[in-house]
Amino acid sequence: MSATLAINGGTPVRTGPFPPQKKVGKEELKELVDVIDSGNMNRWGGTKVVAFEEEFAAIHGAKYGVASTSGTSALHTAVGMINPSPGQEIITGPITDMGSIVPILYQGAIPIFAECAPDTFNMDPADIEAKITEKTAAIMAIHLFGNPCDMDPIMEIARAHNLPVIEDCSQAHLSEYKGKLVGTMGDIGCFSLQQSKHITSGDGGIAITNDDEFGIRGKLFTDKGWHREQYGPRVYEVFGPNYRMNELSGAVALAQTRKMRDIIDLRRARGDLLRELLAHVPHVRLQKLMEGCKHTYWQFGMYVEDDAPFTPTEFTQALSAEGVPCGAHYIGRPIFLCHDALRNQRLFGDSRYPFDHPNARPGITYDENTCPQTQHVLDRLVQPMCPTQFMSEDDVRDIGAAIEKVAEGLRK
Template sequence: MEKLAIDGGQPVRTKPFPSGKKVGEEELEQLREVIESGNMFQGAKVQEFREGFAKMYGSKYCVSSTSGTASIHVGVAMVNPNPSDEIITSPITDIGTIIPIIYQNCIPIFADIEPYTWNMDAADLERKITEKTKAIIVVHLFGNAADMDAIMAVAKRHNIPVIEDCSQAHRSTYRGKLVGTIGEIGCFSLQQSKHMTTGDGGMTITDDDDYGARGTFFVDKGWQRGLPGARQYIMLGMNYRMTELQAAVGIAQLGKVEQVTTLRNRNGDLLTELISDVNGIATQGVIEGSKHTYWQYGFTVDSDANFTADQFSQALSKEGISCGAHYIGKPIFLCQQALVNKTIFGDSHHPFDLPAARKDVEYTEGLCPVTEAILNRMVTIGISQFLAEEDILDIAKGIRKVAEGLARK
């Protein structure tokens, strides 16, 4: 048996993993056109990028914005909630899913995840629905589709719109359908680490005419331009306008995202195949007929294993494979002290103390036990489109070696 690197043995991997640039000549060419035009404010490039993104998803409307967080804020504004309305979402996500709910004076409610996909559990979603529920935000964690048939069935039963947070899931599919096109609204982050990027940026897609119009005004200060007479701000909005510079990069990225996500899917699925028989760990489950695009690769250590996620990730790092434990560490609502204290705006308890608000909402440990258990046992590995088969073989070798080595201790 090979000695673990953490015990002084030879690491599985000594040469660095390949990396690469996400941007190049195609982006430069587009950017040059913008600079030569002299206009960086939203114009022809933003329009072209929106149209291209909408076409790629077959959606009627596409609203561009400045971040994934903004794209979700657009989605929330589209459904036009009243202050104190509740929006149900998933507890394993970036805070960017939650900020828009709070800024729109709504109350975030968390449905637990199910242990197979690590995404929203439709049964718990249904338990969390009240007469105050205005929308559902589903997160496709790491690029892995949530169980959309079950979630959409609950949503339809209660007549509640579904917003899909596809920040980590560009071009992922659920039973052959692109995520982002299954619910009423799809949101995407274009931040640097994402499958396609403009540095920072966001896109929101929908087929609904009212949502499309509201979203378009919302990102432009609520301004209905082009009307005669005094300016007309027909709703409260933000300035979330994408610039021509971002859109120029985005147009070039449209031509790359399919290949990026295909390669990531190939690499992630290969890794799953190679480690599926390793004792003591379980990989994130993919629903049959769906395509995971692996923004990150995740697995859990078994609850009855004689090692923890921390021990596993420390040993695996020593084998030359960079990894981490616990992802965000705790359910997202416990990561935001203002939410825990329900003291968000100044020293008020707004919106929790609004007369129409439900008074028994709390953000405490134990609220989402499956989420806590999965995060506690989660190990994540960054895999990318730049890795070749031999790199994945090394990662698999390292995982197997560590699982077997720690089990012997």
Template sequence: MEELAINGGPRIRLKELPSRRDIGSEEMKELVDVIWSGNLNRVGGTKVSAFEKEFAMLYGVKHGVASTSGTASIHVALGAINPEPCSEIITGPISDIGSIVPILWQNCIPVFADVDPETYGLDPEDVERKITDRTVAVIAIHLFGQCCDMDPLLKICREHGLYLIEDASQAHLAEYKGRLAGTMGDLGCFSLQQSKQMTCGDGGITITSNDELAERARLFADKAWPRGQAGDRGYLFLAMNYRMTELQGAVALAQLRKVQDIVARRRRVGDTLTKLLSEVEGVNPPKILPGVKHSYWLYPLTIDTGIIKATPEEFARAVSAEGIPASTGYIKRPLYMFSILKDQATYGSSHCPFDCPRYNRRIQYKEGDCPNAEKVLRELITIPVNEFYTDEDVNDIFRAISKVARYYRENPKA
């Protein structure tokens, strides 16, 4: 049997996998327009508004509201629905912290529902169990590029009169039964941070077909300043300045015109890898729901430690030593085990909004709250995906994983 690279054997791959993003002359051209215009702010500019219109058109919705980050795009969605303080918002425990920070800034209470252990999407049954008389919304996080099981979530939200917000930050152009991520709920939110399927460095956009929510979202991202009206500035309600600049808008616009192609390339990489890895005993490629098209922000997998005698960490270290970067655990622990929630360490020395008299109950976050999510985070191995991977790159990833899997199936000692 071939010796593992981690034990001094030959590496499967000697050169680095592509990591540069598809950014070039198209982005430069749009950016140069902005520089020569002398107007870098979206007010009076053309690029951000063109980006919003084209994004909405691509997704087949009526409105897009650009902002400064994915975190901001979620805050804009919450600003649009305008929840009462101390309302509960149900979401998933595996995500970037940006998924829940806006909940706290709106003085609302995040409530965590567990995930499906194989697809990592929100478990609709657990969502329904977590609904109380205080619940106003559900935020469905489409993790790694795969949509949550949206039909049951939509049904539950409709039956209970809840808003459904989609956090599609990692799932640009992912599909669920012919519908695009971000278009199924009341509002869809996207991150344009560097690693996402399309990027302008940092940025975000919130989409909706609801005219009233769109109007409030637009105002919320611009200090509730009703532009174009005569008289004083209005400042209609408490709101943020989350305006995207024309510089970001220019790059986002050029990226938007490429994103279908980028996602198609990533999907080919991910789907090919899944096909190849499904033949490797003890390796579990991601389970894809029927009718879902993944858009592969990352490639997630797990190993069956009854067959492969290694921990996920040992396995990932050995794959990395073969020249294929593999990580474990994504955020390592569920969001509720970070201090902001576990210790309710929020504003100053207070525990607002958790100890607010308006919230006349106590919520405690603790280990064991979402057992599936905790198990997933213990077992998860992720491989980066890039639109420039060639068939040879994909084959090298497959060869590295199958070499390590074979080794630990047959020789459990590294």
């Protein structure tokens, strides 16, 4: 393709807007009207949150669904189910939202970061194993951008060390690993329903599990530990916050759950089309999807090859000029470098808790040398506009044509 790049004064590939992303409509409204008509907006006495939990869990073949107020609170609930002692460690990924890390720290545990692989951008199982110590309490695997982690070796390592696994599926609803849905391979699967996610209630979350002890503990954890089925003087059985989802959110979450399969099928078809269109584009490579896996494209991550004749920033600017918005570097730095208080280990007042707890392994620090490979991945990462369920095939073809034009044009 020899057309002049728009950034150099050529005609942009795309001049019109992409379709808006209105994710809710009459189905959500109908469920909401039921709630308002009932006069009850709290999950206790309502039907919507319970139905959401049951239907979402059933889709995943899980015995328990525990709804909560956000993906962060779903992950906090998962850590609360496992109930680590202060100073114990949870191994997780450095490319994620702070919502994966806050729950670990609030439970007094210490996050330990495994490097991300330059092809999948997901946690490298070998590095997870290398980071296990006698303090490790759990592994939290993050399915980045909707791309499933390599769960077989992760589960093998976890079982060999008798460690529970939390799957952070906040970006990966209905992604599949070798025929299995994400969230069903580990001991607990957690999902976010924040506005940008595949299904949404504005904010919201859910943790699923098949484990009776985790399921019961999780239900209590999200409700201040209150054992409501016992009459008489109050009994609080678990120490936990109030993370209850309310009926208004539950109504929307329920309607969204009923649409989830259709949303994902369409989104995946659009994302897979872009993947196909870009198979032979030079100097950029797609986030590797492992054999037998299905992506759900929360973001469309690409790696600008180390020897490309352009920088990720140049690529981003040129692509945006073609009418296809493009981000670079996702969170910019490994998550522990994005948060000064975490990096400086000053999270709770003047203390260094949990890093100074007598049970904690001394000498844990986070700096530029903690995950250098992950920093390199972030440095090379670009995120062109992701195909969505609202786009036509032609919209996706425009994205593909613009990426190809830029990758070819910036070459010269």
